[in-house]
Amino acid sequence: MAIAVRPTGAGPGAWLTRLRGSAEWQLLFHATWRADRRLAAAWWTLIVVRSALPPALAVVTGWLVGAIAEESSVLAPLTAVGVLFALLQTLGPLHSELGTNLGDRTAASLQDRLATAAVGPVGIAHLEDPELASDFSLARDFDLGITSPQLRVCMSYIGSGFVSFGAGIVSAIVVCGFHWWAGLALLLAWVSPRFLLRDSIAWNDWRSDEVKEHQRHADYAYRMAVDSPAAKEIRLFGLAEWTATRFTERRKALLAISLEAMRLKERSVAVTLLVLVLGNGLVYWSLARAAMTGELGLSLLVAYAGAAVGVSALATMEFDWWLADGSRPVPVVAGLEPAMRGVGDLPAGTASAGGLPAREIRFENVSFSYRADSRPILDGLDLVIEAGTSLAIVGQNGAGKTTLVKLLARLYDPTAGTIRADGVDLRGLAPDSWRGQIAAAFQDFVRYQLPLRENVAPSGAPDDVVRTALEQAGASGLAELDTVLSKQYVGGTDLSGGQWQRVALARALAAVAQGARVVILDEPTAQLDVRGEAEVFDRILRATRGLTTILVSHRFSTVRHADRICVLEGGRVVELGTHDELMTAGGRYRTMFDLQAARFTEGGAGADRGDPADPTDPADGTAETVRGDA
Template sequence: MAIATRLAGGVPRAWWARLRRSGEWQLLFHIIWQADRRLAAVWWALIVLRALLPPALAVATGWLVGTVQDGGSLTVPLATVGVLFTLIQTLGPLHTELATNLGDRTSAALQDRLLTSAVAPVGIAHLEDPELAGDFSLARDFDLGITAPELRTCMGYIASGLVNFVAGILSALVVCGFRWWAGLLLLLVWASPHLLLRESVAWKDWRSDEVKAHQRHAEYAYRMAVDAPAAKEIRLFGLADWTAQRFTERRRALLELSLQAMRLRERPIRLTVLVLVVGNGLVAWALAHAALTGDLSLSGLVTYAGAAIGVSAVASLEFGWWLADASRPVPVVAELEPAMKAIGDLPVGTTSARDLPRHEIRFENVSFSYRADSRPILDGLDLTIPAGTSLAIVGQNGAGKTTLIKLLARLYDPTAGVVRVDGIDLRDLDPDSWRGQIAAAFQDFVRYQLPLRENVAPDGAPDDVIRKALEQAGAADLAALDTVLSKQFAGGIDLSGGQWQRVALARALAAVARGAKVVILDEPTAQLDVRGEAEVFDRILQATRGLTTILVSHRFSTVRHADRICVLEGGRVVEIGSHDELMAAGGRYKTMFELQAARFAEGRDLDEDAGLVGEIGGDR
């Protein structure tokens, strides 16, 4: 107890605290245990067992030699040597396979933590924050083999390195049986490369802005090369070599930065070699002198010489390199958890939103900026949406249409002002309860590589509800409900853009059937032709009659059917009223409407008119 107290007192607390916070410590003593406690226990047990075998073999070999000298029975010592040698040869491959399994489980555990960190916050600001993007990309893609070997590969080398390290220490203890100073000296000289060449092992700047930029570009090129959606354009435009070159250039840049950071220096190498030669030379001279003077028997010489050679395993720098690479994502994930929560989390209200709104949704002097140093997207916006009515929102790019929807869905909170639902501050409502009242079809809707049934109702719904929603969206005969909507699966199919949009609309309509009171349609028919749009929109109006519907669209043939139309400009409402009222007012709405009508009269495809879409299309 006294020795332990002295040792603990001799270790600087700051160093000890830093060690416990390090990725290496967290990986070996926390993360792998959280991933699979039993597998981690076996992994460590095999490290101890394998580490005992080399010094045990040295002792057994000396025993065998001594038995031969004495003319005794060789059965037991020879069998012992054979068993130890067999275990050394067989436990290694077994340990590697187990380490691969543990690496996979550890990788999955880290990804689970990252996924939880990403989805736990109430808002989404943490997923759009540029300062977190680099670390998030490093943490998300650490196991793709882009910036470092996969964890499943690293764990086997870490195990072997730990075995060598511990075996070297145990071998030094055996040498201490010859001379106490000999074992200690060998341990120190063979540990010296870890100190003298430490700059050649650890890549300290792997989270620098330069490294993050190269990594993100390499990962982007990798995604383009392997993801199916990009395959058509890459081949059509002959971009295969271009994509591969981008990945190669960025990957080489990363490798060069790594090699530059770990480049061996001439002076440390010379000093390391000198220390090793002098230290091992002294011990070898002492062994030889003892043997020649009769102070050491042949069996003792064989035992201690074999153990002395075994101490060299302590010097394995490969262990530190693999451990440093494997542990890289650990501190990133650990730091991202509180950082993402701090940026993306919102105050959680407790008031139920069941059956809301009954009267109105009101934006009162609402302002919003995505960053404190950026211009406001919404600036003192006032808007009232009576419950049970439909409101269309139009405006130029950057007017704040999509931002308004994000605030309504409480993906963000206003930086100033308040959004009220029947007089209740939206921040006082339970977020899950409020979002349960919302059905949404976004322009950038998700295309789930799942059966049609789960695309329409990911959280489950009766088949009759799903079929009715598909019928209302004009997709009744699209496919069987069990058909996977991706050709990457056996029996799966691919859909056109318009068909996918109908599926997204069906998803919103299924939510309406299950009780949603607010319908958000963000460019809901952008990928449909004019006739398909008219057909689908009539179905939507019928299905959402009596609900509060907010529609964002650049097609005025669609928005004119809304009860009221709101024109946003400069983050504020500049016009609001019915189609007839706004046309009679002769303001901004009339100008945009007549511009689009003139293009239509000329027979031009509105969706392909870049100038018009830029004038009245989407925004953030």
């Protein structure tokens, strides 16, 4: 059959096991039925009915010819021919539309499974794991027509292929009525191309490292070309041709690899032609001889000859390609589900985090690496954050600032050591309960294509809470609460980078109003100007007074207002104290502060921009990013 399985073991049991584990089997007997049982049942029913129509038409055509030759009534055979012909013409388009619908639903079901697998784990390691990236990209984009044809297209061709295959088998059975060996000879002859030319048709290297690399590069270039955030830079820096060329070259490379894999082998073609000529020649010679000797009448000759021609439907090689291509994403999605759970899931405690932290958050000898073979980002870190106070975290890129925040939010667990809230290990707390205690504003915040109300309170909140949060973030008057924050919608609007950042801050403040006790601000004002930053941070301090606030920032004008400042270096705390204490100590913090302050002395960069030239208030208006920590 068309399912491309290569048995390597012995015995029918091993072969059947491999067959059931193949991508094609998973698509046909698992994915489609899981997507829509009734639609899948109707699709298979039409395959069975349509498979019987061509040989039935050959038989009734012989009946009609015999009736004409015998000058008997042709009403019944002519009616039968008309009905079968009408069914052949109408069931085909119906089946095609059914296949398209089933393909859409199956694709949607696979995407649902992938989305569930992506958001299901407690942590996020599975979304940042390079070993899962290629399969994740393939599974995520399979239905965009980039890495393979859309499933809605494939299912129509797969259905037609099964019909051809079924019609060929039934036709061979009909020919067996002439001689048992005749139908078997035709069956073997027309099935032979599937085995002799299988290596030339099926692309078995579609998940090789080389193919995956080309697919990832093609996907990246495609997204660069069609996603709006990159549109400005692509045009301003003249990268349009580079983007298009990169996509084209990678797609051509993929095509070249697939064509090479599908290249016909001359020896296989020659052997296939020989088998077809011998098998068909023997059967048709036997039919002609039986007709000449009077063994077959005209009616039977026409019926058997028509059925013999119908056996040729078994050689529809295109079926193999569509089936192999359409089934690709199914095992990938199925494999990603447990793989993502294994990488991203964290032990889920059951204890409630209500009221935590009341005393402190404590990092005890915490170490962490994103990969077992990479250097530790945090290395034996000890830190106590007193509840109800603010702590600023500073350090060079790669020092571990954002990693510390991820561990605190329990997006990862430490490789070694423990994080405790009031003495309770975070791993013993229910993840949703602990995260319900946290409000966060990240530098890479999400811009939801939703109304302003849902952007500020995604989980819902009274309008007065939303408005208060917007006011505290200095974002009043940006838009009506019902206005969608995207110009891609009628009546929608878009915001500047600074305005969006205020919305992200309002989102954190709304969470505070609903009970969050820990506030995480990871470069919360990077896109605001100096004065806007000072204004917003003052507002945040007032709104979060009495809460535990952790601030990650490169701007020392913001950092200096925190109760305490922690300097990270090499994954450890190297300095800890108030701004005045650290300045007096003259260590790493003093060095970084003085370097930033120098930009605002006379003739410095800040003066050139017209920024406040106050060396004691060095507000850096061009904060660096901290994504290297991630």
